[in-house]
Amino acid sequence: MTLETFDPRSSAHIDAATRIWNAACGADLAFGERFMRYNTDPGYWNGQGRHQAGRLAMIDGQPAGFVLASVMKAPYANAPYSGHIDALAVAPPYQRRGIGRALVAWAETWLRGQGCAGVTVGASARTFVPGPPLELGSAAFFERLGYSRNGICCDMARDLAGYQTPPTALKASGVTVRPAQPEDKAALLGFLKREFPGGWYWECVQLLEAGSRISDYVILLSERGVDAALLVTFEDSYRPMDRFYPHRLPRPWGQLGSVGVSADRRGSGYGAALMDGALRYLQARGVRGCVIDWLVLVDFYGKFGFEVFRQYEMAGKELQRGIE
Ligand SMILES: CC(C)(COP(=O)(O)OP(=O)(O)OC[C@H]1O[C@@H](n2cnc3c(N)ncnc32)[C@H](O)[C@@H]1OP(=O)(O)O)[C@@H](O)C(=O)NCCC(=O)NCCS
Known part of the structure; x- marks a missing residue:
C-alpha cells in the first residue's frame, strides 16, 4: 500500500x-x-x-x-x-x-x-x-x-406536509420572522458576531462572500433588530443538500440549522417563533422531507413534530x- x-x-x-x-x-x-x-x-x-x-x-x-x-x-x-x-x-x-x-x-x-x-x-x-x-x-x-x-448527537426529520404551528411557538410577542434580505446583511453579521463569534459568524461571512443567497438565513427581529437567526438549505442552495443525507425522506428536501437566540433574550419564546417561521417558509416553498441536523436538544425540536432520524x-x- x-x-x-x-x-x-x-x-x-x-x-x-x-x-x-x-x-x-x-x-x-x-x-x-x-x-x-x-x-x-x-x-x-x-x-x-x-x-x-x-x-x-x-x-x-x-x-x-x-x-x-x-x-x-x-x-x-x-x-x-x-x-x-x-x-x-x-x-x-x-x-x-x-x-x-x-x-x-x-x-x-x-x-x-x-x-x-x-x-x-x-x-x-x-x-x-x-x-x-x-x-x-x-x-x-x-x-x-x-x-x-x-x-x-442526532439529526431529526419530519414531512412538512400538514405542519401546523404548535402552541409553544405562540409565546413570543412583538417579533417578526422572515427570510433575510440584502439590506439585512450588516444587522445579521452584527448579531452573529456579537452572539456567536466562533463558527456561525465565520460561516455566514464565508457563505455570503461565496455568493450564497442571504434569504437562506431566516431572522427574527425584535424592537432592537436581529435577535435570532438560523440557516436553511433548499435543494438549489449553495451548500449542497447531500450533507444532510435525506434520501429516505419525501422530496423536495430541505434543512434547517440550529436556532441561535441572543443570550439575554433566551427564555422569551424567540427560538420557537423562529423555528415556526422557518418551517412555514420551507413549507410554503414546497419542501416535504426536512432535516434538522447535528443537535442534542431533542425535546425542543420534538415539539415541532420532528423525530430522531439518524444518530452519530x-x-x-x-x-x-x-x-x-
Ligand atoms: C471504519 C473503516 C475506515 C475502518 O477501515 P479498515 O481499513 O477496515 O480498518 P483497519 O483494518 O485498519 O482496522 C484497524 C483495527 O480496527 C478494527 N476494526 C475495523 N473496523 C472495525 C469495526 N467496524 N468495529 C470494530 N473494530 C473494527 C480492526 O479489526 C483492526 O483491529 P486490530 O487492532 O485487531 O488489528 C471502514 O470500516 C470504513 O470505511 N467504514 C465506513 C466509513 C466510516 O464509518 N467512516 C468513519 C466516519 S468518517
Whole structure:
C-alpha cells in the first residue's frame, strides 16, 4: 500500500474518494461529487487560517481508501488548535487489512504537525458528518485506535406536509420572522458576531462572500433588530443538500440549522417563533422531507413534530506532542 497526496483539483481524486465513501457507507449515506468538491474546495481551504490535507491509499495502483483532515487557526480559532478527521473510508473489499489504521495514523501526524492538541472525528468546518454515524458501527474502530466516545448527537426529520404551528411557538410577542434580505446583511453579521463569534459568524461571512443567497438565513427581529437567526438549505442552495443525507425522506428536501437566540433574550419564546417561521417558509416553498441536523436538544425540536432520524457517536483523542 502507498499513500498518495489527495489533490482536490483532480477530478480523478474527487471521483475516487466519492466512490469509496459511497461504497463503504451505503446508499443512505451516499453523496455526489459536487459535495466532495464543496467540502475540499481549495478556495475555502486556502491555507490562511483554514487548512485541509488528505491522502488516498493506493493498492496495486487502485484507490482503496482515503482520509481528509483539517484544522481552523486564527482568525477563525485560537490555540491550542483542535483538529478534525473530516472523512475516512476504506472500500469494502479492502477493509480489515490495516488501511484505515494507516490513514488515521497519517492524519494524526499531519494534525500534530499543524500544532493540534487534539482530534475529533467529523464535525469539521466543511462537515461530512458530525461524528461516526451510529449505523456504520465505526466508533468501535476509533475506540480501538485510542479514541474516546463522547456521547451521541442526532439529526431529526419530519414531512412538512400538514405542519401546523404548535402552541409553544405562540409565546413570543412583538417579533417578526422572515427570510433575510440584502439590506439585512450588516444587522445579521452584527448579531452573529456579537452572539456567536466562533463558527456561525465565520460561516455566514464565508457563505455570503461565496455568493450564497442571504434569504437562506431566516431572522427574527425584535424592537432592537436581529435577535435570532438560523440557516436553511433548499435543494438549489449553495451548500449542497447531500450533507444532510435525506434520501429516505419525501422530496423536495430541505434543512434547517440550529436556532441561535441572543443570550439575554433566551427564555422569551424567540427560538420557537423562529423555528415556526422557518418551517412555514420551507413549507410554503414546497419542501416535504426536512432535516434538522447535528443537535442534542431533542425535546425542543420534538415539539415541532420532528423525530430522531439518524444518530452519530462523537469521538475524539488528545494528541501527544511528537517530534515536529
Ligand atoms: C471504519 C473503516 C475506515 C475502518 O477501515 P479498515 O481499513 O477496515 O480498518 P483497519 O483494518 O485498519 O482496522 C484497524 C483495527 O480496527 C478494527 N476494526 C475495523 N473496523 C472495525 C469495526 N467496524 N468495529 C470494530 N473494530 C473494527 C480492526 O479489526 C483492526 O483491529 P486490530 O487492532 O485487531 O488489528 C471502514 O470500516 C470504513 O470505511 N467504514 C465506513 C466509513 C466510516 O464509518 N467512516 C468513519 C466516519 S468518517
